[in-house]
Amino acid sequence: MAEPRIRNREATHAALLEAAKVTLAEHGFQNFGVNAVARQAGCDKQLIYRYFGGLEGLLEAMGGDVATWLGAPPVATEGATYGEWAANLADAYLTALRANPLLQKLILWELSAAPGKLAPLTQARSRAMMQWVVAARGDLVMPADAGLINAVLVAAIQQFVLSAAVSGNFAGLPLRDDADWDRLGAGLRSLVQRLYP
Amino acid sequence: MAEPRIRNREATHAALLEAAKVTLAEHGFQNFGVNAVARQAGCDKQLIYRYFGGLEGLLEAMGGDVATWLGAPPVATEGATYGEWAANLADAYLTALRANPLLQKLILWELSAAPGKLAPLTQARSRAMMQWVVAARGDLVMPADAGLINAVLVAAIQQFVLSAAVSGNFAGLPLRDDADWDRLGAGLRSLVQRLYP
DNA sequence: AAAATATGTCACCAAGCGGTGATTTATGTC
DNA sequence: GACATAAATCACCGCTTGGTGACATATTTT
Incomplete structure (x- = not known):
């Protein structure tokens, strides 16, 4: 159904990071999680685990450009x-x-x-x-x-x-x-x- | 299984209020909800709806003795x-x-x-x-x-x-x-x- | 004693969550 | 063109949540 996004690891990695920031900024930490971030990024949550090892890793990555x-x-x-x-x-x-x-x-x-x-x-x-x-x-x-x-x-x-x-x-x-x-x-x-x- | 609590509307009402305060004070608002409060009070969550009309009413009641x-x-x-x-x-x-x-x-x-x-x-x-x-x-x-x-x-x-x-x-x-x-x-x-x- | 009511519990629902294995399919290589 | 690899998705699991209808039983009223 949903058209798969074009395959580009770097871009998807960056998109997830950006989606994490946007999700947190707009909806706060209460509903912050793999589902919400993946939804915002428009891709499957599985990719968060693959590229960041889970939410924890995503947070660490966010700290990088804080x-x-x-x-x-x-x-x-x-x-x-x-x-x-x-x-x-x-x-x-x-x-x-x-x-x-x-x-x-x-x-x-x-x-x-x-x-x-x-x-x-x-x-x-x-x-x-x-x-x-x-x-x-x-x-x-x-x-x-x-x-x-x-x-x-x-x-x-x-x-x-x-x-x-x-x-x-x-x-x-x-x-x-x-x-x-x-x-x-x-x-x-x-x-x-x-x-x- | 669980022995039903003795039947006393007033006492149960008060117990729920107290449980709400304890739950909030000890575990914060993140996990605050009908399930957690009822667990703390040791009774069924249904009683929250019956006696307070839901969480909203319970919060109003908490405001009473703030x-x-x-x-x-x-x-x-x-x-x-x-x-x-x-x-x-x-x-x-x-x-x-x-x-x-x-x-x-x-x-x-x-x-x-x-x-x-x-x-x-x-x-x-x-x-x-x-x-x-x-x-x-x-x-x-x-x-x-x-x-x-x-x-x-x-x-x-x-x-x-x-x-x-x-x-x-x-x-x-x-x-x-x-x-x-x-x-x-x-x-x-x-x-x-x-x-x- | 019988009936009615009030109190409390149980069983269930749909939805959302974090997490994982299996599957498709595009891309680069031989 | 056939094949391997990597990128992305799908389908599902167990669990918790808020919420509701049906049920059991103690207590009061008739």
């Missing part, structure tokens, strides 16, 4: 203070994450899955984000409590974006249109500059 | 500044959420589920948390940007707790034993006091 999901980090402004740099980075992460449903779904999945099940993907993502930050930081010196402050910023941003995606707000703050996000960005910027005097 | 999940809010200290009060509240929420796997799973579920599917529970929880805060605030006057600052605090705390539950850390910060959490609490307190001068 670095490209984030895009290029913003460059550190010449002569900027650490506070300005941190504010810029927060802003950049906020917009990047907001525009990246795949990354959102992955973060959510990591929070929901049994520890270890997503290890390869988690490690790849964590490494990629570290590089993102390090590449942007240049040779700025970190204040003493920068670790905590930045963790709070990143954590809050993630929670905002994830909550907004499902309910359009967080703790009373509306997070729907661009104006809402602009307000939030400006507010965060002022907080950051107050925290890094 | 207020009791949080426990009593900390009382506002006499003559305290808003900054001190906010720091206390952050501390209280951090420890309360950390000790409450059911609430953790519910928050995670709300972030992962299709909007609307959890509406009754979400509304009940949001209302309960509002009351928690309002009851604690007393008649302290809120600074101008308190809404944003508190949102950032709550968001960060939630992300910390959720991430710690699955991976034991967040963005490099270790969040395993009590000492880790004490350090985080102290750090947050200092940040709060810097933000509310």
Whole structure:
């Protein structure tokens, strides 16, 4: 019935990888599985086992180019203070994450899955984000409590974006249109500059 | 085979509700369903349909006593500044959420589920948390940007707790034993006091 | 005691899942 | 052109899920 796809191992391999990303980004991790990915790719699920050894291998393969999901980090402004740099980075992460449903779904999945099940993907993502930050930081010196402050910023941003995606707000703050996000960005910027005097 | 449970509608009703909470708290929302709840309650799933009209009704019923999940809010200290009060509240929420796997799973579920599917529970929880805060605030006057600052605090705390539950850390910060959490609490307190001068 | 009702259980259905062996068929090689 | 290999599909398995109708029995009412 269904016309078999043209025979091309490389292309099919790539198509499966792409289908995995699309499936996760569009439908979340809840219905993510061999059937859903194969459906999205338009081929038989057997090929997932043949080419990746199963879902596990497919996830590992996804981790391979996870670095490209984030895009290029913003460059550190010449002569900027650490506070300005941190504010810029927060802003950049906020917009990047907001525009990246795949990354959102992955973060959510990591929070929901049994520890270890997503290890390869988690490690790849964590490494990629570290590089993102390090590449942007240049040779700025970190204040003493920068670790905590930045963790709070990143954590809050993630929670905002994830909550907004499902309910359009967080703790009373509306997070729907661009104006809402602009307000939030400006507010965060002022907080950051107050925290890094 | 299985001895039928003694016939008592009230008790069975309550047992199902309790089983729902236990199932969610212990196994998360991923495997939450009529089968799992009925298994936990030790009765037939049919009773869920008879007494609650299905999972939906069971969730609504769970929303009924969601207020009791949080426990009593900390009382506002006499003559305290808003900054001190906010720091206390952050501390209280951090420890309360950390000790409450059911609430953790519910928050995670709300972030992962299709909007609307959890509406009754979400509304009940949001209302309960509002009351928690309002009851604690007393008649302290809120600074101008308190809404944003508190949102950032709550968001960060939630992300910390959720991430710690699955991976034991967040963005490099270790969040395993009590000492880790004490350090985080102290750090947050200092940040709060810097933000509310 | 007999009948009616309420409570609880069982047996089954269709659908979806992860996973696997067997089968077709296009492609490259001799 | 005949053959081997590799790419893709098909057909099926066991299991779990949400959901429902039929059944058994304890409890109350008549």
